[in-house]
Amino acid sequence: MKIIVCIKQVPNTTEIKIDPITNTLKRDGVPSIINPDDKTAVEAALQLKEKCGATVTVITMGPMQAEKALREALAMGADEAFLISDRAFAGSDTLATSTIIAAAIKKLGADVVFCGRQAIDGDTAQVGPQISEHLGIPQITYAAAIDYNAERGSLVVKRQFEDRYQTLEVKGQCLITILSTLDKPRYMNVWDIIEQDEKEIGIITFNDIEVDPAAIGLKGSPTKVKSTATKQFDKTIETLELDPESAAKAIVDALKSRHLI
Amino acid sequence: MANYKSILFEQMIKDFAENEVKPLAQEVDEQERFPAETVEKMAKLGLMGIIVPKQYGGAGGDYRMYISAVEELSKACGTTGVVLSAHMSLCVAPILEYGTEEQKQKYLPDLASGRKIGAFGLTEPNAGTDAANQQTTAVEMDDHYLLNGSKIFITNAGYASTYIIIAITGKGPKGPEMSAFIVESAFDGFSVGKKEKKMGIRGSSTCELIFENVKVPKENLLGKRGDGFKIAMKTLDGGRIGIAAQALGIAEGALDATIAYVKSRKQFNRSISQFQNTQFVLADLATRVAAAKALVYVATDAKQNKLPTLSVNAAQAKLYSSETAMEVTTKCVQLHGGYGYTREYPVERMMRDAKITEIYEGTSEVQRMVISGALLRK
Numbered sequence: 138m139k140i141i142v143c144i145k146q147v148p149n150t151t152e153i154k155i156d157p158i159t160n161t162l163k164r165d166g167v168p169s170i171i172n173p174d175d176k177t178a179v180e181a182a183l184q185l186k187e188k189c190g191a192t193v194t195v196i197t198m199g200p201m202q203a204e205k206a207l208r209e210a211l212a213m214g215a216d217e218a219f220l221i222s223d224r225a226f227a228g229s230d231t232l233a234t235s236t237i238i239a240a241a242i243k244k245l246g247a248d249v250v251f252c253g254r255q256a257i258d259g260d261t262a263q264v265g266p267q268i269s270e271h272l273g274i275p276q277i278t279y280a281a282a283i284d285y286n287a288e289r290g291s292l293v294v295k296r297q298f299e300d301r302y303q304t305l306e307v308k309g310q311c312l313i314t315i316l317s318t319l320d321k322p323r324y325m326n327v328w329d330i331i332e333q334d335e336k337e338i339g340i341i342t343f344n345d346i347e348v349d350p351a352a353i354g355l356k357g358s359p360t361k362v363k364s365t366a367t368k369q370f371d372k373t374i375e376t377l378e379l380d381p382e383s384a385a386k387a388i389v390d391a392l393k394s395r396h397l398i
Numbered sequence: 399m400a401n402y403k404s405i406l407f408e409q410m411i412k413d414f415a416e417n418e419v420k421p422l423a424q425e426v427d428e429q430e431r432f433p434a435e436t437v438e439k440m441a442k443l444g445l446m447g448i449i450v451p452k453q454y455g456g457a458g459g460d461y462r463m464y465i466s467a468v469e470e471l472s473k474a475c476g477t478t479g480v481v482l483s484a485h486m487s488l489c490v491a492p493i494l495e496y497g498t499e500e501q502k503q504k505y506l507p508d509l510a511s512g513r514k515i516g517a518f519g520l521t522e523p524n525a526g527t528d529a530a531n532q533q534t535t536a537v538e539m540d541d542h543y544l545l546n547g548s549k550i551f552i553t554n555a556g557y558a559s560t561y562i563i564i565a566i567t568g569k570g571p572k573g574p575e576m577s578a579f580i581v582e583s584a585f586d587g588f589s590v591g592k593k594e595k596k597m598g599i600r601g602s603s604t605c606e607l608i609f610e611n612v613k614v615p616k617e618n619l620l621g622k623r624g625d626g627f628k629i630a631m632k633t634l635d636g637g638r639i640g641i642a643a644q645a646l647g648i649a650e651g652a653l654d655a656t657i658a659y660v661k662s663r664k665q666f667n668r669s670i671s672q673f674q675n676t677q678f679v680l681a682d683l684a685t686r687v688a689a690a691k692a693l694v695y696v697a698t699d700a701k702q703n704k705l706p707t708l709s710v711n712a713a714q715a716k717l718y719s720s721e722t723a724m725e726v727t728t729k730c731v732q733l734h735g736g737y738g739y740t741r742e743y744p745v746e747r748m749m750r751d752a753k754i755t756e757i758y759e760g761t762s763e764v765q766r767m768v769i770s771g772a773l774l775r776k
Contacts, residue, residue, distance in 0.1 A: 204402075205402065205405070208402045208406060209406060209409075212406045212410070324410050324413060324414055324443055325406055325407075325409070325410040325443075326410075326442070326443045326444045326457075327407070327410075327443060327444030327445060327447075327448055327457035327459055327463070328444045328457045328458075330403060330406045330407050330410065330457075330459075331403060331457055331458055331459055333402065333403070333406070334402060334403045
């Protein structure tokens, strides 16, 4: 079984600050990390590797600095890694990005594709499902657990919904998007940290994949960001002294008036 | 090209120390409990065999990675730092450097994988700084040496299965002839005696070792017969870098905890970080820590590259780092005020842990002897 895991390098949002003047994210000096859902996807793939001898290939699309994220995945135990990088890919929205990644996966060949559910910088949760549509393979989103049925050579996936779980069994090609709650990603280990130094990261450029130039980059991206704004918090505090029943009613009314319930 | 190996190793060991070691530090100290579960986790990540070549089951890493591991672990917990330092510098390293091919194949895979922990025995009740005054004897018989005597203050004792033991094997031209042996805890007649109750590094197991007619096979002689004292001194040169890194880590941990504390502690309606005394004390401590760090990594490079300056570099690193650790932790307790003296805050533990770094693997006075000896021999 060949597993391809799609990962994204994102700024560590726990350390990010907002520029008060421009209202944009201050990315300077903020360390980059593997997106948490994606790191768990690497973990899920490595667990499958241990269970059924799968090979794990990690890919990412991004600038050359994204090599560090790939090398971190190698140091966790992934077998090989590819960086999808080309000027022609710059400015891609989720649709154009998924078009490019799907073309790269087609070139590399995979039995199973793992993606994190969503990235902490964009929070769209669109790229995984879009890749599966481009590839024309089934998708299972929101995986909270993945098991391998050795007898049938199938994957048993527990999908998480708001109020329930659904268990699906899948055999053959598929794409699974994974929740960070599936498991805690393992630490990098010293053996693989040293071994990754001897591994080459394959670079996949525009010329390596079959993709319509009109469907990628800025011109292939139907999404246009009109504006971004920071939420303003109203810090006014109103104190009411009421008996419990009237207090409860006052709270409900206040929440209703703000359309929160 | 970026050196991803160092970047990734540093990221891993920092995450590991912060998430796995730090939460246990207080408990390990209070209960005087060996952090066996942490050592097991370290073994799974390859940390017990960082410097061991791949053909013996190690990771094939360099000395710098190992030293930075001791430093980062000690930032969180001085006990955990010395467990690794004693295992690697005092047992794995001498087998790597003086062992025969058979000894390496027999002992290194278990030590590198962490299935077994290593330790070293030189100190005796009457042989501390006067290390040559050994009483433990190893008498050569047909196919073995007969080991009798005892050792004290042995780090990792009880948890270790593989020990490097120094003993007298005869008379030499300038006094007793000493030799080094690889001794297994499973050998008949080997036993672990009294466990010391210590001021600091209380989770580290420090015990007496007793040898009663222990038959050590001849193939377990490490290096040549009569090379024991030389092997012990060279081994301690390496070990001192480990202890210097432990001291450095303790100082850094105390400084980090204190920086966070002075920002949140308010007196006279402002945080105490706004007082110039706090600012100047922190500036001086941070500068000392930076200087100690520079010395530790100069010595590390000397070890890695087998430079002739190693003895002096290691002595300077240990002398300066351990005295820095003592000064930094003492002043960090002071900046915490009364709270710093309680076990609610980590700095009192760090101050107790720091003290031993001025004593073991050669006291500060011994380091001064090594440094001045080299100066005056020129």
